[in-house]
Amino acid sequence: MSAVPATQAPAPKPKSYLENGHTVASWLLTGDHKRIAILYLISVSIFFLVGGIAAGMIRTELLLPKGVFLENDSYNKVFTLHGIVMIFFFLIPAIPAVLGNFLIPLMVGARDLAFPRLNLLSWYVYMAAGTLGVIVILLGGVDTGWTFYTPYSSLYSNSQVGLTIAAAFLAGFSSIFTGINFIATIHKMRAPGLTWFRLPLFVWAHYATSVIIILGTPVIAITLLLVGVERVFRIGIFSPELGGDPILFQHLFWFYSHPAVYIMILPAMGVISELISAFSRRPVFGYHFVAFSSLAIAGLGFLVWGHHMFVSGQSMYQGVVFSLISFLVAVPSAIKVFNWTATIYKGTVKLDTPMIYALGFIGLFLIGGLTGLYLSSMATDIHLHDTYFVVAHFHYVMVGGTIMGYLGGIHFWWPKMFGRMYPDNWGKLSAVIVFIGFNLTFMPQFVVGYLGMPRRYHYYYLQPEFQPYHIMSTLGSSVLGVGYFMPVLYLLWSLKYGKKVGDNPWGASGLEWETSSPPPTTNFLEMPIVTKEVYTYDAEKAEEEFEHRQELIEEVTG
Amino acid sequence: MAAIAAEQAHSHDHHGPLHHQFEDLDQQNEAYLVGMWAFLVQEVMFFGALFLTYTLMRWQYPMDWYFAHNELDWKLAGFNTFNLLLSSFFAAMGVRSAQLKDRKGVLLWLGGVLLCCLVFLGIKYVEYALKWEHHLVPGPSFFYQGEANPGVAQMFFGLYFAMTGLHGIHVAVGLIVFGILWLMWYFRKTIVTEDYMPTEMCGLYWHFVDLVWIFLYPLFYLIPHP
Ligand code: HEM
Numbered sequence: 001m002s003a004v005p006a007t008q009a010p011a012p013k014p015k016s017y018l019e020n021g022h023t024v025a026s027w028l029l030t031g032d033h034k035r036i037a038i039l040y041l042i043s044v045s046i047f048f049l050v051g052g053i054a055a056g057m058i059r060t061e062l063l064l065p066k067g068v069f070l071e072n073d074s075y076n077k078v079f080t081l082h083g084i085v086m087i088f089f090f091l092i093p094a095i096p097a098v099l100g101n102f103l104i105p106l107m108v109g110a111r112d113l114a115f116p117r118l119n120l121l122s123w124y125v126y127m128a129a130g131t132l133g134v135i136v137i138l139l140g141g142v143d144t145g146w147t148f149y150t151p152y153s154s155l156y157s158n159s160q161v162g163l164t165i166a167a168a169f170l171a172g173f174s175s176i177f178t179g180i181n182f183i184a185t186i187h188k189m190r191a192p193g194l195t196w197f198r199l200p201l202f203v204w205a206h207y208a209t210s211v212i213i214i215l216g217t218p219v220i221a222i223t224l225l226l227v228g229v230e231r232v233f234r235i236g237i238f239s240p241e242l243g244g245d246p247i248l249f250q251h252l253f254w255f256y257s258h259p260a261v262y263i264m265i266l267p268a269m270g271v272i273s274e275l276i277s278a279f280s281r282r283p284v285f286g287y288h289f290v291a292f293s294s295l296a297i298a299g300l301g302f303l304v305w306g307h308h309m310f311v312s313g314q315s316m317y318q319g320v321v322f323s324l325i326s327f328l329v330a331v332p333s334a335i336k337v338f339n340w341t342a343t344i345y346k347g348t349v350k351l352d353t354p355m356i357y358a359l360g361f362i363g364l365f366l367i368g369g370l371t372g373l374y375l376s377s378m379a380t381d382i383h384l385h386d387t388y389f390v391v392a393h394f395h396y397v398m399v400g401g402t403i404m405g406y407l408g409g410i411h412f413w414w415p416k417m418f419g420r421m422y423p424d425n426w427g428k429l430s431a432v433i434v435f436i437g438f439n440l441t442f443m444p445q446f447v448v449g450y451l452g453m454p455r456r457y458h459y460y461y462l463q464p465e466f467q468p469y470h471i472m473s474t475l476g477s478s479v480l481g482v483g484y485f486m487p488v489l490y491l492l493w494s495l496k497y498g499k500k501v502g503d504n505p506w507g508a509s510g511l512e513w514e515t516s517s518p519p520p521t522t523n524f525l526e527m528p529i530v531t532k533e534v535y536t537y538d539a540e541k542a543e544e545e546f547e548h549r550q551e552l553i554e555e556v557t558g
Numbered sequence: 559m560a561a562i563a564a565e566q567a568h569s570h571d572h573h574g575p576l577h578h579q580f581e582d583l584d585q586q587n588e589a590y591l592v593g594m595w596a597f598l599v600q601e602v603m604f605f606g607a608l609f610l611t612y613t614l615m616r617w618q619y620p621m622d623w624y625f626a627h628n629e630l631d632w633k634l635a636g637f638n639t640f641n642l643l644l645s646s647f648f649a650a651m652g653v654r655s656a657q658l659k660d661r662k663g664v665l666l667w668l669g670g671v672l673l674c675c676l677v678f679l680g681i682k683y684v685e686y687a688l689k690w691e692h693h694l695v696p697g698p699s700f701f702y703q704g705e706a707n708p709g710v711a712q713m714f715f716g717l718y719f720a721m722t723g724l725h726g727i728h729v730a731v732g733l734i735v736f737g738i739l740w741l742m743w744y745f746r747k748t749i750v751t752e753d754y755m756p757t758e759m760c761g762l763y764w765h766f767v768d769l770v771w772i773f774l775y776p777l778f779y780l781i782p783h784p
């Protein structure tokens with residue numbers, strides 16, 4: 001087979017991005033999107049741990065109707081810490097800044113993002129925000145909840161509101177920088193032949209996410225700034241005592257924070273589209289619909305914020321409109337779920353670790369999304385508002401959706417990032433444990449919330465009958481914790497001992513699989529030219545295999 | 559960031575205004591433009607929340623808003639408006655000179671922008687200092703004895719300082735940006751002399767800053783009797 005003359009040495013394998021410099025400075029001053037993604041991977045993992053510890057404290061406290069070890073004040077601080085860290089420092093950056101950063105240039109066939117320095121700056125700003133966050137914890141924490149509702153946050157709270165606002169403000173700008181970078185890159189740096197409709201759905205989802213980031217994040221930034229101004233100078237803006245308008249705060253807050261939930265879920269949906277198609281070996285069913293549903297979510301997502309304020313004193317007629325538009329926004333989400341299901345149908349499904357996460361995502365997101373509809377019907381929401389039902393709803397979408405998607409994506413692209421494979425059996429086991437632990441944690445919260453357990457309370461001794469649900473939930477959260485910790489161990493293990501794999505271990509389609517694993521610093525040795533449609537899995541072949549398997553099954557079962 | 563350049567050095571020649579991640583200058587310039595516009599959209603939303611707050615407050619307290627605004631000096635600010643418009647004209651001419659690679663022209667026009675920046679900030683300083691003397695800066699020293707409700711007057715001045723202050727910060731950033739740009743042209747740095755796009759982007763930013771003021775001026779200084 002080897003026809004190469006002995007004198008002509010084979011071309012040396014290009015240095016991978018991991019080998020291009022080993023000093024600390026070569027990491028901390030890098031412009032390489034892949035290295036910045038790794039920096040982000042490490043940092044968001046640390047914050048995930050911090051948020052997770054706070055979650056463990058919350059669940060422990062709720063084991064007993066009278067509480068276990070936290071005072072009112074410290075409980076408030078713990079759940080605030082949990083919310084702020086998880087939302088601003090983990091869920092929002094996790095998929096875009098780690099997977100998006102790593103993959104978008106690869107997927108569009110570019111050497112890097114459009115603005116490498118801005119990308120690095122975004123990480124530094126994120127770290128500055130994180131450092132402020134740690135300082136806040138050391139100085140005693142903050143107790144307003146992640147929602148910073150006025151007038152409590154601006155006039156009454158005696159905790160570190162100012163610094164926390166500064167941290168959230170900075171974290172916001174770090175994601176704005178990422179968003180600007182993605183938009184410019186996706187618009188202008190696609191390889192020749194890579195038309196918009198040949199882009200992987202992962203890229204579409206990140207494009208929609210970036211649009212939301214750019215339109216929404218500045219609003220929360222300025223709103224939090226105004227809370228700070230009101231707190232420091234006592235000028236009435238949001239506090240009725242001073243002539244301000246607290247409902248205005250809620251409008252501005254949710255104008256960002258509802259779209260923010262799509263900043264968290266859309267990238268995960270992008271990941272799931274890739275996984276489903278790769279492990280069913282079929283192109284995503286209704287590609288255009290899935291692509292446009294991302295944009296529809298980005299657009300409609302800006303028109304529904306009032307569903308968080310049904311009982312806040314906004315006009316009832318406003319509530320009706322917000323309720324109807326909230327029903328509408330569930331349509332594009334449903335389109336995605338249906339199309340993924342249709343993709344799997346008659347596909348040659350391979351249940352590798354990433355696929356198990358993806359299937360988990362579909363199930364859990366379905367429940368999370370549907371309960372969102374209960375909450376956006378005004379009549380039911382009056383009963384359910386501020387109960388554990390809401391807590392369960394958003395954990396189903398954020399933990400069951402975003403974190404499942406994130407972990408699925410990490411497992412899928414891990415061999416691309418580091419060139420080594422983790423032990424698949426451990427991966428499958430962890431995925432199943434996460435799924436079980438998750439449901440055990442949050443399913444009881446739907447019930448106890450429906451029965452009337454309010455959120456953000458640290459005791460329930462007037463209703464001791466709630467205890468079994470809380471015990472189940474706490475038990476589930478420890479299972480979930482184990483499920484999350486396992487990947488940390490075997491993924492780290494695999495960095496050194498994992499089996500080396502080729503460029504495309506999954507046999508997946510997409511430009512990122514056409515370069516070496518791990519990729520060289522410039523991603524591709526020569527400019528890729530795209531002549532194929534997206535997701536070129538052979539549908540007919542998949543169908544044949546499917547029928548063949550059906551025959552086998554029939555033979556076996558008689 | 560020397561490391562970025564060094565990282566890419568083996569694989570790609572790095573000289574002139576073209577950065578390693580782009581194929582050619584056209585692609586780079588277009589990407590810059592998209593990025594800049596995305597940034598400006600972000601800025602619009604950033605100020606947008608403030609304008610919304612202003613609108614609601616003024617709608618709620620129309621009379622007090624009117625009385626409080628009488629404390630502001632519309633003539634000084636009017637001069638400043640003219641001054642900013644002029645600076646936008648200078649900036650546009652500067653960009654044109656950059657496109658024509660006319661270094662002298664660029665230095666001249668951008669010098670004009672810098673001058674206007676300084677004048678604007680100077681006048682703003684005088685205005686703020688007067689407010690401070692008259693105890694119209696919100697906070698413990700605030701003392702107002704006009705026809706408006708003092709609490710609402712404080713809200714008015716709170717928003718006044720927040721919005722013009724944020725705008726002022728943008729002008730100060732403009733001063734720095736144009737200062738650096740001017741020096742780069744002066745020292746004939748190829749990044750700016752070979753490619754007009756950096757100058758164009760500074761110009762875009764400056765027009766945006768100007769535009770914000772075009773809204774701020776009537777909203778704060780020219781309130782009609784309701
Ligand atoms: C299918 C579309 C969805 C609908 C119709 C929906 C509806 C709602 C409604 C009406 C509420 C307010 C409940 C209340 O406070 O009484 C709510 C809360 C919440 N939702 Fe959703 N939701 C949807 C999807 C999502 C997604 C995808 C996420 C996140 C990834 C999410 C995250 C949240 C969060 C974090 C809250 C609670 C905010 C808080 O008060 O702290 N939702 N949802």
Ligand SMILES: [Cu+2]
Binds near residue numbers: 261305
């Ligand atoms: Cu919402």
